[in-house]
Amino acid sequence: MDGPRENSIEAHGLVREFKKGPRAVDGIDLRVDPGEIYGFLGPNGAGKSTTVHMLTTLLPPTAGTATVAGYDVVKEGPQVRKAIGAALQEAALDPFLTGREHLRLQTTMHGITGEERSKRSDELLTRVGLTEAADRKVKGYSGGMKRRLDLALALVHRPRILFLDEPTTGLDVQSRTALWVEVGRLAKEEGVTVFLTTQYLEEADVLADRVGIIDHGRIVAEGTPEKLKADIACSTVEAVPATPDQRGAVASVLERFGEQTTGYGPGSVAVQLASANGNLAEIVRALDAEGVVLSQLQIHEPTLDDVFLAKTGRHLEGAGDEEEQDSEQDLEPARA
């Protein structure tokens, strides 16, 4: 018998290759500390879900090692499963069962029976706001309700580590915010370690204590959102000339302060400043000296997308479009 182990996640050189398929995960090293919310950010097809499948023991790694809650994911699968809860990318629910029946089934699978089962089910239904809908069949649930039920199911056995694979994809703003609040509460009040994959910059920024950015199966940057932004980083200045013919003049002035960048409004000129604390006053003076008239001047703080751009040369949005085959499609060739 061994004592309780810490709620951490560690991976070293984790690799997953698929037959006839890509190397979905290509040597990942990461550590998630107990009670931490770790955001795993990347475009579609980057390898996020494959990583989650390996860490949750659903898929054996081709190479490398990983421990979750102190247990080896390959050698100690059953112990890992007891320690973790997971809400995977598809909110896999049975449309013909009610929310309460799902909880009943899930608790039984975890060996929770009798009075404890009803108590735990009621408690979770209340927590995720599904008490009223508990006895309705899931096929009548909205996307947000399904996600909330999914979260409740992941929590029935009070896991120490929670994996959430793109939990807010397809949700409206209200449902997304409600889920963020609950995930934040779980980490802060209950000390649950959360491993959250997402393709939303805002989600990682708001929710995660630390972020790992993944692209083509590799982690390209890791750290707190603030640190990641500060590292690359440098604000962007965007100027809109009063008349289009002055665009060239504006560009030539701004290029003295940094490199021109894209992705801003039409007709505007934007440059990423060369130094972290670019001097706005100096820029204004230089523009004034050239006699340029502006209709708008803005300074943008760096975002995680800037970090992604800096590390991969692409914007996060749309980066996965050319490789629209995440986890499940990836898995199929291995089973063929």
Add this chain to the structure above:
Amino acid sequence: MALAQTAALGKRAVVRTARQPANVVFPLIFPMLLLAVNAGGLRAETKLPGFPTTSFLAFALAVPFVQGALLATINANVEFARDIQTGFLNRLALTPVRGIVLLFGQLGGLITSAVVQAIFYLAVGLAFGVRLQSGIGGAAMLLLLETAIALAFASLGSWAALRTGSTEAVQGLFPVFFVFLFLSSMNIPRNLIEADWFRWVATVNPVSYLIEAVRALVITGWDWQTIGLGFGVAGALSIVGFALATHALWNRLERT
């Protein structure tokens, strides 16, 4: 704990079937319609010398039991394949439940459905004047045999669901099962089949023995040889199916 888990999974399979009217009504009505059609259309067959009974309805009543088990298999395993497609199986795989329990639960639910259907077929047969030559004990034996038959088809169907993970592929089994059913002794005793090739096909077709075992309980009585052969064939198919399904489950659940 494994027993409670199996029961919970079996219950879920039954509840899911019960909540889809098409999955309840079709397996009850379709075999009865086919029985009505054949019992009416082939009644003249009882005039053939050597035909074992004067009631074609009693003769044909064995068919719904096998057909019902087939339909229950298709329905339940289409849902099983859907569980794989939607990720529901992954959800279950993430719990401490043992893989074999997942399979037992699925098979248990399916067998329950098949036995409930069998009770309905039996009731319809009795209501239309069929009397079991094996008596009340024969009815109990018939349900036991139905359990064995359902287990045989269920395990083969589960193998298909686990192997392919595709609802279409499992649905595609329906015609295959149908072929086995029609190329058996379902409509005529084997010794009265005139075409040599058809008699040979019916003789090597395991479905013939399942039908004949049920039929023996209805029209002959305690013909232990035929009944034993039925149980033996069902048992053999179950073992093969279960071994294949377990192997497919092992591959499907790549979990560590």
Add this chain to the structure above:
Amino acid sequence: MRDTLSVARGVSWRVLHIFFTNKAFLLPSIAFPLFFFTAFVGGLSRIRQVPGFDFPTGYTAFQFVFVLLQSAAFAGVFTGFGIARDFETGFMRRLMLAAPNRSGILLGYTFSALVRWATVATVVTVVALLAQMKIGGDGVDLFGLYALALFLNVAGALWATGVAMRLRSQQAAPVMQMPVFLLLFFAPVYVPLNLLQGWIHGVASVNPITALLEAGRGFISGRPELTLAAFAIAAGLILGFAAWAVRGLRRAEAAG
């Protein structure tokens, strides 16, 4: 008129292209009638020894007529499945938007049903001839037999089209299929009408398919009977189901 034909040509080209290039559609359409033919002829040929069974050209020809008519009706019904699938995938909306005259859509689907059945009928006929089926009728009789089947094919297609246009879901498949199945099997499938007894005789006597079946068997044996009645019934079915299909199309248009 030119618009209608142009739409019909486009629709039927697409349906037939899918049918002939996709073995998942092609093979079952051909295999099922063949299978029924084989199972009935092989398994039940001894029925011709039942006293009172006096069909002159043998049991193979007797069953061939049923299988030919069945394949015709079901080739029509399968067209309805395709329409339902097109509604579910949204392709029908594309067709509705593109077609200046939407009646052409109906015509196109119906024509494709006809070609599909012609393919199946060719294969079934070749197999029947290889099985040494005896034919008593002359060329005109055989023309009558195939014309009758063709009428049934069109009627079946129009019936299923009407259902598909109203329900616009693949779940409507049993609604398209089951009544046709019942009509076909509540006719004298295995033995002539005079050998049916009890309730099935009563049902078969008023079943319109019985006239078609008896007329078809009359053609193949060279002793035509009920010819006029059969063609009148077939024409009536076409007219009735054409109105049903057109009204279905209007319902689909209204539903948007």
